[in-house]
Every structure is written in structure tokens, then in C-alpha cells.
Amino acid sequence: MEMILATKSSTPIIGQISVVMGWIMNGIYKVLDGLFGIQNLGLCIIIFSILIYLFMTPLQIKQQKFSKLTSVMQPELQKIQKKYQGKKDQASMQKMQEETSAVYQKYGVSPTGSCVQLLIQLPILWSLWDVIQNIPAYVGSVKNLFEGLATQIIGVGGYTDLIQNFITDNKMTRVKFLVEDGKATADSVINFLYALSPSQWDKLADMSQFSGFTDLINSTKDGIQGMQTFGVLNIAEQPWNYIKTGSLILVIAALAIPVLSWATQMLNLKLMPQAAAQQNTDDSTANSMANSMKTMNTVMPIMSAVFCFTFPVGLGIYWISSAVVRSIQQLLINRHLNKMNIDDLINENMKKMDKKREKAGLPPQKITNQAHQSVKNINRIEKGNSGSNESERAKKVEESYRRASGAKPGSITAKANMVRDFDERNKKK
Numbered sequence: 001m002e003m004i005l006a007t008k009s010s011t012p013i014i015g016q017i018s019v020v021m022g023w024i025m026n027g028i029y030k031v032l033d034g035l036f037g038i039q040n041l042g043l044c045i046i047i048f049s050i051l052i053y054l055f056m057t058p059l060q061i062k063q064q065k066f067s068k069l070t071s072v073m074q075p076e077l078q079k080i081q082k083k084y085q086g087k088k089d090q091a092s093m094q095k096m097q098e099e100t101s102a103v104y105q106k107y108g109v110s111p112t113g114s115c116v117q118l119l120i121q122l123p124i125l126w127s128l129w130d131v132i133q134n135i136p137a138y139v140g141s142v143k144n145l146f147e148g149l150a151t152q153i154i155g156v157g158g159y160t161d162l163i164q165n166f167i168t169d170n171k172m173t174r175v176k177f178l179v180e181d182g183k184a185t186a187d188s189v190i191n192f193l194y195a196l197s198p199s200q201w202d203k204l205a206d207m208s209q210f211s212g213f214t215d216l217i218n219s220t221k222d223g224i225q226g227m228q229t230f231g232v233l234n235i236a237e238q239p240w241n242y243i244k245t246g247s248l249i250l251v252i253a254a255l256a257i258p259v260l261s262w263a264t265q266m267l268n269l270k271l272m273p274q275a276a277a278q279q280n281t282d283d284s285t286a287n288s289m290a291n292s293m294k295t296m297n298t299v300m301p302i303m304s305a306v307f308c309f310t311f312p313v314g315l316g317i318y319w320i321s322s323a324v325v326r327s328i329q330q331l332l333i334n335r336h337l338n339k340m341n342i343d344d345l346i347n348e349n350m351k352k353m354d355k356k357r358e359k360a361g362l363p364p365q366k367i368t369n370q371a372h373q374s375v376k377n378i379n380r381i382e383k384g385n386s387g388s389n390e391s392e393r394a395k396k397v398e399e400s401y402r403r404a405s406g407a408k409p410g411s412i413t414a415k416a417n418m419v420r421d422f423d424e425r426n427k428k429k
Contacts, residue, residue: 008137009130017127022138024051025131029139041142042230045132045314046321052128053325056121057333063117064333065345067273069107072342076103108349132318134176136194142227143190149220150189152213160184162209163192170200197237197312198225228314233257235314243309257316258308264323265301271330 008022009015025048032038032047077100084096104111136143153159160183167175176191177184184192196204201221205214228235232253233242242254308316 008134009127011126013123014126014130017123018130018138021048021052021127021131024048025135026139029141033141039141039227040230041135041227042235042314042317044135044139045235045318048132049128049318049321050325052124053322053329056124057329059117059121060329061333061336064273064337066109066117068337069109069342069345069349071273073103073107105353107346108353129318132314133174134191136190137187142194142224145223145227146190146193146220147186149193149213149216150186152216153189153210154184154186156209158209159189162207163189166204166207167192170203172200193220194224195236195312196221197241198234199237199241201225230313230317233313235317236312238310239313239316240309254313257313257320258305261308261316261319261323262301262305264320264327265304268323268327268330269297269301271327271334273334 009018025044028044028047028051029039029041032040032043080096080099080103083099084092087093087096101111110116131138136146153163156162160179163184164177166172167177172192172195175195176188178188179185198221201217204210205217205221210217225234232249233239239254239257242250245251304319308319
């Protein structure tokens with residue numbers, strides 16, 4: 001059995017973020033309990049997910065802006081790739097890099113713009129999951145519920161082996177369990193108790209080694225199950241176990257978890273802007289990447305539904321609630337970006353770039369002029385048949401992107417043809 005560090009995460013950055021998120025989760029629990037008398041961890045998980053994803057909305061908007069501009073830039077970037085296709089000498093590679101950089105500069109974006117947003121979001125998401133799966137480490141009221149029983153268990157001779165065998169026999173693979181000097185820590189025992197499903201609580205109470213405090217086991221079970229009950233389901237139980245009971249209400253409720261997990265994630269993926277600019281290209285690498293992404297977008301929701309059958313209900317609730325929040329968030333972001341003029345978006349990026357250059361002691365317009373000149377040079381290549389092909393491909397790109405994103409006339413995506421006008425004006429300068 002894999003031994004994982006108990007209670008709070010000790011991973012750098014993630015551990016610190018988890019502490020802050022733990023304060024939020026603990027605050028949510030106290031507000032629900034103090035103001036409304038509600039002690040429901042399923043509801044806490046939903047509210048917690050909503051708040052964290054709302055907090056990340058500005059990061060999502062920045063990432064979506066970059067995605068929109070990237071789709072508009074694709075015809076120019078593909079033109080550069082075609083120009084230098086098969087050329088591996090240093091001079092050609094350097095020229096390709098310079099011309100590619102010029103395109104990004106023209107639109108006022110950085111090639112690593114999307115990566116930066118993801119690097120910021122990933123630790124937050126990892127920390128969010130750490131708090132959800134390890135609630136006793138962050139919510140004091142939940143931890144206090146187990147402390148009395150954990151103390152009694154620790155007083156039993158050989159308790160560490162007893163718990164380890166119980167975990168192995170019941171396939172509790174996701175329990176955080178740490179052994180120090182041959183004995184399980186008190187926090188590890190609490191982690192174990194929190195992860196017990198209703199049927200596993202009954203097995204624990206039937207163990208002869210713990211017969212001296214069976215009443216305490218049952219009272220603790222009643223207390224935690226009151227917190228873990230969400231509707232007719234317990235967030236620590238697996239949907240598959242409910243399905244095996246044969247109870248119609250429980251079967252329907254249990255089946256709803258994986259079905260809703262699949263449906264909400266599919267909805268979220270449908271609302272995400274697609275990289276339509278790669279759909280009409282002859283670039284085999286781009287086509288391969290697009291097909292891989294399409295396959296992943298199909299498989300991932302199905303996999304989440306499959307996992308939901310054998311994972312605790314609480315995980316399914318988290319996946320569903322987070323997908324719903326992301327979908328609503330994406331609808332609002334799409335509406336916001338579709339109202340934006342693409343020239344305004346480019347100018348906004350240019351201003352930010354100029355400020356950065358000003359701090360570095362460089363002339364604000366220097367990089368823009370260089371970018372325009374480089375793009376002029378790019379647009380001059382292959383004027384014959386390739387020019388006609390590029391024009392036709394650009395039209396296909398614009399129409400494809402407009403359909404993929406569901407843009408309305410006058411939206412940012414519908415105005416992709418303004419990019420060609422922008423290029424034409426630069427050619428005359």
C-alpha cells in the first residue's frame with residue numbers, strides 16, 4: 001500500500017495555497033452552521049467550488065482573449081511554417097523565429113501567454129482538490145468529531161496493522177495514511193475514519209478488537225453521516241454500491257452522478273472556443289494535434305463518468321458543480337469577448353506591451369514598427385498561386401471559426417476579416 005503524507009499538503013506552493021483555501025472552506029462551514037444550522041459537507045463542496053472558480057474568472061478571460069487572437073493569427077503563422085518547411089539550417093530557423101515573433105508582436109501578445117495563465121491556475125486547482133479530499137485537515141469542526149474515537153483506537157495494541165489490513169481488505173486506495181516509527185499518527189487515523197463509507201463503518205464496529213467502544217464508533221458514525229448526507233446519498237459512498245442495493249430511488253440518484261458528470265463536462269467543452277483555424281489547413285502536424293484534442297475532449301467526459309461509479313459520491317459532486325460553474329462562466333466570457341472589437345483588443349495589448357518596453361527603457365513604437373515591417377515581408381512571399389491559396393484559406397478559416405464559436409455578426413470572431421484589412425493597410429505604409 002502506498003503511504004502518502006497525512007493531512008495538509010506539504011508540497012511547496014500548493015501547500016501554502018491549500019492553507020488559504022482551507023480557511024475559505026472552514027469559513028463556509030461555519031457560516032452555514034452558525035447562520036442556518038446546516039452541517040452539510042456536500043453543500044460546502046459546491047459553494048467552495050463556485051467561489052474558487054469565480055476567483056479565477058480574470059485568469060480565464062485573459063486565456064480566452066489569447067485563444068481568440070491565436071485563432072485569428074493562425075493563417076499568418078501557417079504561412080511562415082509553409083515558407084520554411086523542410087529548411088533546417090540555422091539561418092532559416094532564425095528567420096522563421098523572427099517572422100513568427102513579428103506576428104505575435106503585431107497582435108501584442110506573447111507566445112507563452114496561455115502557458116502563464118495555466119501555470120497560475122494549476123496550483124490553485126490542485127490545492128482545491130487537496131482541500132476537498134482532506135476536509136478534516138482544514139475544517140476544525142469535522143476533525144474534532146473524530147478525535148475521541150481516534151484516541152480510543154490508538155490505545156488498542158497493534159492498531160496500525162489492524163487499520164492497514166482493513167484498508168487493504170476494503171480497497172480504500174485513496175486514504176492518506178502515514179506511519180511513523182512503526183505506528184500510525186493520530187491524523188492518519190482521522191483520515192482513515194473520514195474516508196469510511198456507511199457499510200465500512202458497520203464493519204469497523206464489528207471488529208472484536210474495538211468492541212470496548214462500539215457505542216463511540218456508532219455515535220461518531222451518526223455524526224459524520226449527518227454531515228456527509230447529500231440528498232439520499234452519502235458523499236463517502238460509491239454510486240456502484242448504491243446501485244447494487246436494488247432500491248429504485250438510490251439507483252436513480254446514484255446513476256445521476258456519473259450521467260451528470262459526463263453531461264456537464266461535455267457542455268463545458270462545447271462552450272469552449274475551438275481552434276477552428278487549424279481545421280482547414282494542409283499541415284499534417286496541426287491536423288494531428290486537432291484530432292488528438294478532439295479525441296481527448298470526447299474521451300475525458302466518458303472517463304469521468306466511468307470513474308464516478310467507483311469513486312466516492314463527493315468526487316462526482318465536485319466534478320459536476322465545477323463543470324456547471326465553468327459552463328456559466330464560459331457563457332459570460334463568450335458574450336463579453338464577442339462584443340469586443342478585435343482592433344480594440346489588439347490596441348489594448350499594444351498599450352500593455354508599450355508600458356513594458358517603457359519600463360525597460362525602450363521606445364514604445366519601435367517593436368510595433370519592426371513587427372509591421374516583418375509582416376510585410378511575410379505577406380510578399382509566394383504571391384502567385386500561394387497568394388490565391390492563402391486568400392482562399394483565410395476565408396475558410398474565418399467562416400470555420402465563426403461557426404465553431406457561434407459568433408454573432410459584429411462580434412470579435414465575426415470581425416476576423418478585419419485582420420486582412422489590417423495587413424493591407426500595412427502593405428501600403
